[in-house]
Amino acid sequence: MPRPKSGTALRSRKASGQRVSLKSLAEHLGLSQAAVSLVINRSPGAKSIPLRTQELIRQAARELNYRPNHLARSLRQQRSYTIGVVVPEISEGYAALVMSGIEDHLLQEGYFYFVVSHRHRDELIEEYPLLLQQRAVEGLIAVDTAITGAAQIPLVAVSGHREVPGVTNIVLDHARAATLAMEHLTKLGHRQIAFIKGQEFSSDTAIRWESVRHAAQALGVKINDRQVGQLEGESSSPVLGYQVTKKLIASGEAFTALFAFNDISAIGAIQALREAGRQIPRDVSVVGFDDIQSAAFQNPALTTVRQPLREMGMLAAETLLRRIAAPPEADYPKEIVVQPELICRASTGAAPR
Amino acid sequence: MPRPKSGTALRSRKASGQRVSLKSLAEHLGLSQAAVSLVINRSPGAKSIPLRTQELIRQAARELNYRPNHLARSLRQQRSYTIGVVVPEISEGYAALVMSGIEDHLLQEGYFYFVVSHRHRDELIEEYPLLLQQRAVEGLIAVDTAITGAAQIPLVAVSGHREVPGVTNIVLDHARAATLAMEHLTKLGHRQIAFIKGQEFSSDTAIRWESVRHAAQALGVKINDRQVGQLEGESSSPVLGYQVTKKLIASGEAFTALFAFNDISAIGAIQALREAGRQIPRDVSVVGFDDIQSAAFQNPALTTVRQPLREMGMLAAETLLRRIAAPPEADYPKEIVVQPELICRASTGAAPR
DNA sequence: AAAGCATACTAAACCGATTTATTGGCTGTG
DNA sequence: CACAGCCAATAAATCGGTTTAGTATGCTTT
Numbered sequence: 099m100p101r102p103k104s105g106t107a108l109r110s111r112k113a114s115g116q117r118v119s120l121k122s123l124a125e126h127l128g129l130s131q132a133a134v135s136l137v138i139n140r141s142p143g144a145k146s147i148p149l150r151t152q153e154l155i156r157q158a159a160r161e162l163n164y165r166p167n168h169l170a171r172s173l174r175q176q177r178s179y180t181i182g183v184v185v186p187e188i189s190e191g192y193a194a195l196v197m198s199g200i201e202d203h204l205l206q207e208g209y210f211y212f213v214v215s216h217r218h219r220d221e222l223i224e225e226y227p228l229l230l231q232q233r234a235v236e237g238l239i240a241v242d243t244a245i246t247g248a249a250q251i252p253l254v255a256v257s258g259h260r261e262v263p264g265v266t267n268i269v270l271d272h273a274r275a276a277t278l279a280m281e282h283l284t285k286l287g288h289r290q291i292a293f294i295k296g297q298e299f300s301s302d303t304a305i306r307w308e309s310v311r312h313a314a315q316a317l318g319v320k321i322n323d324r325q326v327g328q329l330e331g332e333s334s335s336p337v338l339g340y341q342v343t344k345k346l347i348a349s350g351e352a353f354t355a356l357f358a359f360n361d362i363s364a365i366g367a368i369q370a371l372r373e374a375g376r377q378i379p380r381d382v383s384v385v386g387f388d389d390i391q392s393a394a395f396q397n398p399a400l401t402t403v404r405q406p407l408r409e410m411g412m413l414a415a416e417t418l419l420r421r422i423a424a425p426p427e428a429d430y431p432k433e434i435v436v437q438p439e440l441i442c443r444a445s446t447g448a449a450p451r
Numbered sequence: 452m453p454r455p456k457s458g459t460a461l462r463s464r465k466a467s468g469q470r471v472s473l474k475s476l477a478e479h480l481g482l483s484q485a486a487v488s489l490v491i492n493r494s495p496g497a498k499s500i501p502l503r504t505q506e507l508i509r510q511a512a513r514e515l516n517y518r519p520n521h522l523a524r525s526l527r528q529q530r531s532y533t534i535g536v537v538v539p540e541i542s543e544g545y546a547a548l549v550m551s552g553i554e555d556h557l558l559q560e561g562y563f564y565f566v567v568s569h570r571h572r573d574e575l576i577e578e579y580p581l582l583l584q585q586r587a588v589e590g591l592i593a594v595d596t597a598i599t600g601a602a603q604i605p606l607v608a609v610s611g612h613r614e615v616p617g618v619t620n621i622v623l624d625h626a627r628a629a630t631l632a633m634e635h636l637t638k639l640g641h642r643q644i645a646f647i648k649g650q651e652f653s654s655d656t657a658i659r660w661e662s663v664r665h666a667a668q669a670l671g672v673k674i675n676d677r678q679v680g681q682l683e684g685e686s687s688s689p690v691l692g693y694q695v696t697k698k699l700i701a702s703g704e705a706f707t708a709l710f711a712f713n714d715i716s717a718i719g720a721i722q723a724l725r726e727a728g729r730q731i732p733r734d735v736s737v738v739g740f741d742d743i744q745s746a747a748f749q750n751p752a753l754t755t756v757r758q759p760l761r762e763m764g765m766l767a768a769e770t771l772l773r774r775i776a777a778p779p780e781a782d783y784p785k786e787i788v789v790q791p792e793l794i795c796r797a798s799t800g801a802a803p804r
Numbered sequence: 805a806a807a808g809c810a811t812a813c814t815a816a817a818c819c820g821a822t823t824t825a826t827t828g829g830c831t832g833t834g
Numbered sequence: 835c836a837c838a839g840c841c842a843a844t845a846a847a848t849c850g851g852t853t854t855a856g857t858a859t860g861c862t863t864t
Contacts, residue, residue, distance in 0.1 A: 121850075129814090130814045131851080131852090136853090143853075146811055147811090151813095165585045166850080167526075167851065168851095169522050169526045169531065171852075172851095173849090174851055175852065187551070189550075197566075198541040210565045212563045212565065213564070214558060228518065233522070234522050365745070368750070392745040472820060473821060474821090482843080484822090485844060486844075492822080499842055520820050522819085523822085526821075527820085527848070528823095
């Protein structure tokens with residue numbers, strides 16, 4: 099049974115800013131590094147070490163405030179307990195909500211994560227996954243970003259829509275989302291509906307527009323091309339929605355409702371409509387998409403199709419960790435579909451007669 | 452002069468998912484790891500290696516797509532090029548803007564960062580800095596968070612207000628901020644002004660309130676305690692501002708202007724005032740704080756005291772990296788003050804007579 | 805008394821880099 | 835011809851852990 103050396107070493111070490119290493123801890127205990135490591139990690143190999151000694155080791159570790167160097171451990175174990183998150187931009191409502199869901203699950207499981215934002219620059223979208231892999235992340239989550247190269251590590255995409263080998267896509271049921279919004283508007287009597295499509299680079303743009311066209315057709319609503327605008331520019335400000343709505347108004351085509359690509363653009367659209375003298379929802383009803391935090395606190399409060407963004411983030415993290423734990427050749431889900439919800443607030447109303 | 456072995460090894464390695472290590476690269480080249488490392492890193496030690504060989508090494512590295520393992524490098528060099536960012540929560544507003552500024556500067560300098568959010572739970576505020584240090588971060592940025600223990604690594608606090616040894620505080624000039632807002636309101640003729648204070652846990656609450664009281668006194672405005680409310684609860688939703696404003700209204704004390712703790716609560720306040728039949732700004736003027744993205748797109752657009760949050764994030768990152776680069780005993784700034792700006796929009800107007 | 809077995813550990817390899825000290829060959833010089 | 839000095843590298847230590855294989859000791863069993 100080992101006995102710790104005099105308390106002096108302990109105190110001096112505590113006083114000095116020196117970090118305690120396994121080596122110094124083992125020396126202080128008069129044991130080998132191996133023994134200490136086994137006990138600290140509660141490895142199966144520690145079962146031959148008497149409880150008395152184990153207790154001594156743990157106590158010394160506590161007193162010396164020993165904290166294993168995570169880098170060294172990761173290197174040896176080939177496990178970093180770290181993942182990478184790639185987002186277009188951090189300051190935006192969308193990404194922030196998804197990230198907060200991701201974080202929730204990850205930290206709970208002892209994982210940390212790196213965030214990088216590419217701001218839609220292609221070379222960064224290429225480079226960041228490589229840089230992250232160089233930093234030994236065990237998996238990637240891409241938010242609203244089309245990762246190009248097949249990754250050698252598990253990858254979960256939130257709102258990605260490409261079928262890439264090795265990727266799990268977490269996607270909204272866009273057909274249902276479009277139907278919810280369009281049914282809501284048609285039930286209110288709207289027939290002349292304007293639309294704002296997303297930017298070309300947004301991974302949701304194509305599928306969402308496709309879904310809207312289907313839903314419109316199913317409901318017998320004709321889409322007038324001159325009542326369809328598209329967001330342009332990389333900023334995530336309502337200004338984009340404002341500008342495109344100005345154009346829609348200027349085109350002179352009458353519409354009684356507008357279905358925007360997202361809440362941000364819906365907010366800009368409302369501003370533009372109001373400046374043109376249209377009251378919301380008396381003259382024009384507006385439906386947003388996403389249900390970001392501030393949607394509920396617009397004036398009028400925004401009717402919107404809610405994406406469960408936080409849940410999607412949690413789901414992404416959960417799925418990723420499951421894939422990391424599974425053997426590399428194991429099967430994995432190609433797609434996970436989540437359901438939208440229509441949140442009826444005050445920006446929609448009966449169509450004017 | 453070494454000559455690479457046959458191309459077969461190259462192709463097979465490229466085909467296999469095996470990551471290329473320094474060892475395998477050196478073997479392939481018929482050189483030692485040391486030589487390859489020196490060349491790849493352009494170390495001074497590489498100057499004795501002929502350019503011809505250097506070129507061969509670099510070319511092989513490119514072809515085999517060699518990427519040094521960052522963990523191993525960090526371990527050896529005792530530098531991780533990683534910092535930790537501690538925020539209360541990853542939300543749309545405050546923290547996201549600061550983070551985006553931090554990111555801007557960090558990634559540019561080759562640093563990555565971990566984010567953790569503590570949601571105001573004390574044990575997490577205690578634990579996360581330790582966990583981050585275990586992961587060998589070289590410095591910490593704390594956003595709106597009072598880090599308790601003195602850290603062994605450089606620490607920059609955004610809106611921290613404690614004088615802790617080892618900490619650089621990035622703070623707003625609160626005196627000026629309060630003066631800007633109060634002068635604006637008094638010039639518009641307001642005398643009966645209500646206030647919403649921040650939650651107890653927010654590190655800005657105390658100093659901002661102190662500044663407001665000073666500014667009020669200097670301008671000859673009396674503060675009526677029954678016209679002062681305080682945010683309660685941990686959520687970052689406008690609901691908190693809504694609730695406290697309801698109470699203020701219920702108390703029956705008349706006021707013609709309201710200065711909220713932040714934009715989020717101002718938005719809730721406007722909702723509450725409107726429900727009580729007050730028009731903004733005809734009956735009541737409202738001033739927010741922060742200038743978050745959606746402030747400009749409220750209806751009416753919010754007059755607010757702008758904090759340069761993105762710039763504060765960038766400044767924090769810049770300061771931190773400078774401190775990391777400096778020798779440990781070097782002097783460092785205890786406080787860096789940034790200036791607010793009054794953004795006049797449509798939620799304030801002349802006081803009703 | 806030899807073999808078998810559990811107990812209580814330890815030595816040493818290993819993860820993948822960086823970095824210091826050293827080596828062997830060659831050329832030029834006193 | 836011995837010696838210094840340069841060139842072109844290399845061997846080996848190191849970072850701080852984890853993990854495998856092994857060893858010394860004592861006790862029981864045949």
